[in-house]
Amino acid sequence: MALENQYTLTAGEVANLWNSYMGNTMAVGVTSYFIKTATDPDVVEMLHNAVDIADFEVQGVRELLKKYGHPHPQGFSSEDFNFETPALYKDTIIILIKYILSQAAGPIYTVAHSEAVNYDVRQFYLTCSSRTSNFNAQLVELMEKKGLFHPKIHLPIPVSVDKVHKKSYMGGWLAGRRPLNAGEIMHLVTNIRNIEVEREFLTSFVQVNTSKVLIDHFKRGEQLAEKHLKVFQSLLAKDNLPQFPTLENEITDSTDSPFSERMMLYKIAVFASSTIARYGTAISTIMRKDVGVDFSRLMAELSLYGEDTLELMIELGYLDQIPLAKDSD
Structure with missing residues (x-):
């Protein structure tokens, strides 16, 4: 059996690159709209960072798909956004939206990196993972500053670690x-x-x-x-x-x-x-x-x-x- 061309994308790489392109072209547009409407300077600064990350990832996917001879999906563009509309979301929920999305993106990029075979795809997702982790850290600090982790749930500290002895533990x-x-x-x-x-x-x-x-x-x-x-x-x-x-x-x-x-x-x-x-x-x-x-x-x-x-x-x-x-x- 002849060896396959080693300079092609695997099915997993194609799927991850497509999803990255769709998600990040959307993120560029939505975040640009948030920048237009946000009023808190801390939020605006965070959003500019978010746009930079999403734009980097869009360009990276385009280059990789082009290199391996793949078309990219339609994605989202300025035609999908009206940046002149009044604010629909206030600053607090904008922070929470970005926090939730950064939490979801971290594991996705980790899996995409671990599944990638081609070196350049692996390096791309390694960079995405690192930048997303740093962005999440920025969001955690911002959430703490704005008091958005409240209420925090704290549990009693056990004196010692017990073993589970009864199956009733599972209820x-x-x-x-x-x-x-x-x-x-x-x-x-x-x-x-x-x-x-x-x-x-x-x-x-x-x-x-x-x-x-x-x-x-x-x-x-x-x-x-x-x-x-x-x-x-x-x-x-x-x-x-x-x-x-x-x-x-x-x-x-x-x-x-x-x-x-x-x-x-x-x-x-x-x-x-x-x-x-x-x-x-x-x-x-x-x-x-x-x-x-x-x-x-x-x-x-x-x-x-x-x-x-x-x-x-x-x-x-x-x-x-x-x-x-x-x-x-």
């Missing part, structure tokens, strides 16, 4: 029999923050849209997010742990859309996909059966919504086809 399928452990609390808090940001995006998309089809779809997502938040907050409340604030006041009353329909649908598709991944990670590590059941059923609901989002994108002609394997027929 029942319908009700837990012990307090939440540190890992379970971590997943609940992370997903509460993530879902709350997603919910406010959906609320804002309903507010600025004129298409009944899209309004109905985004309202459905908004209701789904509210349901997930109630489930997660109630699990914390049962252990007398603090409730996390909602962000309704961080959306202005503007009805002018800064984003194209295509961009809004893609944003929600990405949020759904990343949230499903977070839920999957939670399920794999959570030890209390009832909490795992909650994550599993909510993940199934979100998967259906994500599928319907993709079907809507296909129906409207918004979804580029990623390269396929050779047709065997």
Whole structure:
């Protein structure tokens, strides 16, 4: 059997480069809009850094795809944004949006680097991972400065480390029999923050849209997010742990859309996909059966919504086809 041409991209590299291009062309436009509307100098400085990172990654993907003879997807451009519209998001939620996205990007770039075979692709994703890690550190400092990590949940410090002796530690399928452990609390808090940001995006998309089809779809997502938040907050409340604030006041009353329909649908598709991944990670590590059941059923609901989002994108002609394997027929 003849050896394959070593100077080609693997399927994994193509998939990761495509996703990077789509996500970062969107990030350039959305972040540029945020820069136009943000009022806090600290936030504006952070956003300029975010644009620089996203633009670097867009140019890097273009060069790699061109080098290996691949076309790049349509991506997002100035046609998908109206930079002259009034502010739709206030500064606090802008910080939280960037924090959530930087958290999601870190593992993605780590996996893309570990899966890459070609040296230049590996180096590209190594740089992306490093820059994203530094950006996340900047965001953590900014969140601390603005008090956005409150409430912080602190646990009693054990005198010693005990072993688990009873299978009842895992609880029942319908009700837990012990307090939440540190890992379970971590997943609940992370997903509460993530879902709350997603919910406010959906609320804002309903507010600025004129298409009944899209309004109905985004309202459905908004209701789904509210349901997930109630489930997660109630699990914390049962252990007398603090409730996390909602962000309704961080959306202005503007009805002018800064984003194209295509961009809004893609944003929600990405949020759904990343949230499903977070839920999957939670399920794999959570030890209390009832909490795992909650994550599993909510993940199934979100998967259906994500599928319907993709079907809507296909129906409207918004979804580029990623390269396929050779047709065997």
